[in-house]
Amino acid sequence: MKYAIVTGGSRGIGRAICIKLAQDSNYKILINYQSNEAAALETLEEVKKAGGSGEIIKFDVSDDNEVIRVLTEWQSNNKEAIVEVIVNNAGITRDGLFMWMPKKDWNDVINISLDGFFNVTNFFIQKMLKNRYGRIINMVSVSGVKGTPGQTNYSAAKGALVGATKALAQEVAKRNITVNAVAPGFIRTDMTGKLNEEELIKFVPANRFGEAEEVADLVSFLVSGKAGYITGEVININGGVYS
Template sequence: MKCALVTGGSRGIGSAICKKLAVDTKYHILINYHSNKIAAEQTLKEVLKLGATAEIIQFDVSNFEEVQSVLTQWQDANPEAIVEAIVNNAGITKDGLFMWMSHEDWNGVMNTSVGGFFNVTQFFIQKMLRNKYGRIVNMVSVSGVKGTPGQTNYSAAKGAIVAATKALAQEVAKRNITVNAVAPGFIRTDMTSQLDEKELLKLIPVNRFGEAEEVANLVSFLISNKSSYITGEVININGGIYS
């Protein structure tokens, strides 16, 4: 059984990615979630309806021991399963000006994005190297590429993943494993629902927010064999911001 794991797969962009992979690939899809079981079950239902096989798997990506324990149990229960694709999508925001930012808000965002990338990817990377095949896609953000005021913690976390993507890509390329990052701009999801869309449209040359499905299309391409000569890249999908 060949599998694709999507962290933070229950809602928003993560959920759209799960559904897109259900249509475009033959993978058994592992839908990771942390706290919103109802949303995870809804995504699972939609993925199954699209004809794929899938299951939900609960862990907090930022908790090293929990990730190890849950994934080891899953691997032991599914000895034939091979995770060929990982989408590191789980992330949180705790926005605020840096001068007023709490230690908790800094650590929470860093641990989820940067710690989550390490905890999940490191668990599978040796197996990918042995199998001489893998696709790793890290969800970053326009914030991690250009920096966004009020998001110093989120920009730092996503910027760290940009650098990690480029470094890891070079380490594993000989074994037919690609590592790329996708940097969305303003995408219409729960995470952006509080933003002043009318004000932000002035920054976006195409004059609209993106849709989660548009991001999912790009991720699906990077997971496919069509992208096998693309690695270490950060692909912006932001409607032309700062171009």
């Protein structure tokens, strides 16, 4: 049985990706969540409604010991399972001006985005190399491409993930594994719910926020067999927001 794992898959863009992959592929969807089990189960229901199948799996992506323990246990209970797709989507924001930023806000944002990428991808990468196939998608952000004031921590985390994407892509390309980054701009989700949409739209040439489903469509394409020659790329999906 072939699987796609989506970290932070219980809500927002993560949920939309889980549902889209269920519609467009034959992968069983492994929905990772950290604390909101109810939301993860809702995503699983949506996956089933979309004609797919899957399961939820709880771990904190930034905790290497927990990631290894939970995924090792899952692998031993699912000996036939092959994870072909990793979508590193888990991330948080702790916005604030750098001069007043507590170290904890810096660490938490960096650890979830960057250590999360390392912990989950590193767990599966050797099997992918052995199987000579894989699709790794790192969810970054317009903040990681151009930098956003008030988000020095988030911009640093996502910018580092851009660099990691380009390097890893070159290491594993010979084994038919692609590694790409998707950089959304303003997308309508819980995370952007507190933002002043009316004000921010002025900075978006497309004159609207994007939808999570639009990001999911792009991820689904990159996961598919049609995208085998695209690797090491950062694909912006932001309605024209560039520095």
